[in-house]
Amino acid sequence: MKNCLKRTNVFNWGVVKQSSNRYKIAHTLLKSLPISLLVSLIPFTMTASHAGETTVQAVYKINAPVGSGKFHFASAQSGNRYKMQGSAKFKAFLGFYKWKSSVASNGYIYGYKPRPNIYAFSARSDKKAEAIRMNFSRNGVKKIKAVPPNRPHPKRISVNKSHLRNVVDPLSAMLAFTDKAPSLTNGTRACNRSIKIFDGRQRFNVSLSFKRKAYAELSNGQSRTAFVCRAKYRPIAGHKRKNKAVSYMADSKGLEIWLVPLPKAKMYVPYKIVIPIMIGTASAELASFRISGSKTGNIALAR
Numbered sequence: 001m002k003n004c005l006k007r008t009n010v011f012n013w014g015v016v017k018q019s020s021n022r023y024k025i026a027h028t029l030l031k032s033l034p035i036s037l038l039v040s041l042i043p044f045t046m047t048a049s050h051a052g053e054t055t056v057q058a059v060y061k062i063n064a065p066v067g068s069g070k071f072h073f074a075s076a077q078s079g080n081r082y083k084m085q086g087s088a089k090f091k092a093f094l095g096f097y098k099w100k101s102s103v104a105s106n107g108y109i110y111g112y113k114p115r116p117n118i119y120a121f122s123a124r125s126d127k128k129a130e131a132i133r134m135n136f137s138r139n140g141v142k143k144i145k146a147v148p149p150n151r152p153h154p155k156r157i158s159v160n161k162s163h164l165r166n167v168v169d170p171l172s173a174m175l176a177f178t179d180k181a182p183s184l185t186n187g188t189r190a191c192n193r194s195i196k197i198f199d200g201r202q203r204f205n206v207s208l209s210f211k212r213k214a215y216a217e218l219s220n221g222q223s224r225t226a227f228v229c230r231a232k233y234r235p236i237a238g239h240k241r242k243n244k245a246v247s248y249m250a251d252s253k254g255l256e257i258w259l260v261p262l263p264k265a266k267m268y269v270p271y272k273i274v275i276p277i278m279i280g281t282a283s284a285e286l287a288s289f290r291i292s293g294s295k296t297g298n299i300a301l302a303r
Contacts, residue, residue, distance in 0.1 A: 054293030065280030067092030105171035119169035131239040133198030155240040191229035202238035231255035
């Protein structure tokens with residue numbers, strides 16, 4: 001593996017090895033930020049007042065300096081109940097490293113805000129595997145089961161009960177982009193929001209603010225106005241003190257999410273997510289999106 005990477009004259013294995021933890025943090029955001037922002041295409045699927053079922057299916061392409069992959073997402077909402085699931089596959093270092101995961105969440109929507117019930121996540125690479133399951137009550141996380149377990153560490157900021165109040169899981173965080181009447185012109189309204197997330201190991205906030213307008217290029221030469229939001233990652237607990245990867249991500253000014261408004265569906269669709277990492281820039285871009293429902297009809301986006 002070292003020799004193969006050396007022959008490409010693209011990566012310095014020593015640098016990549018030293019950046020493994022930093023890459024892990026960026027990858028964590030690819031399963032929370034982009035499961036939560038990127039894939040926030042969840043049709044924030046209507047509100048409880050809408051009858052019938054609304055479904056969403058979407059695919060995102062993930063690109064990074066060390067590899068590429070895809071994220072498949074599906075959701076369904078009936079009344080105020082929602083359920084979501086996703087799966088991702090990622091290959092890096094010329095295919096020597098493979099990672100795949102699955103994630104699911106269900107719960108209720110009250111006043112355009114999600115109230116999770118159960119969250120489950122599992123992932124497997126060539127040598128490691130992990131699984132997380134969380135149960136929620138009305139006020140936050142009630143029960144956590146993690147494999148391998150969350151062990152104390154002298155440098156790790158412990159997660160306490162206060163950190164688990166009024167939080168959502170990464171998948172349910174996508175519902176934060178529901179909007180009663182999505183604006184086609186007001187980027188501040190589209191972007192300005194903050195999400196409190198707990199993924200079973202780390203507690204962090206993601207805050208968005210309006211940055212600029214851009215055009216999202218779609219299939220058949222079509223384009224739509226997109227609001228580019230600046231995303232701010234703020235670690236709260238579960239991470240190690242003075243961790244360079246965490247500090248890099250927290251200090252980064254290059255985190256972006258592009259939102260395309262769909263007024264009829266009362267939601268914003270994440271078109272692109274940009275995540276600077278220590279060895280370059282990772283991104284997740286919309287490949288296909290489809291929403292179907294009695295109120296929305298059929299709406300499709302593709303690149």
